[in-house]
């Protein structure tokens with residue numbers, strides 16, 4: 001789905017950028033041009049970025065002492 005109409009950027013492109021290390025809107029703007037024209041897409045782009053980064057964080061296993 002298109003997230004940024006002005007720059008024709010899709011949610012898949014944002015997820016790919018997140019997987020490649022983008023972790024804030026500024027970096028998305030630099031790499032994809034998201035939110036660089038009207039800015040309407042910014043909140044949704046950030047939401048997708050945060051959601052993607054949450055799922056790509058390493059899961060730490062902490063054994064219980066019981």
Ligand code: FES
Nearest residue numbers: 004006037038041
């Ligand atoms: S919709 Fe993304 S800058 Fe306008």
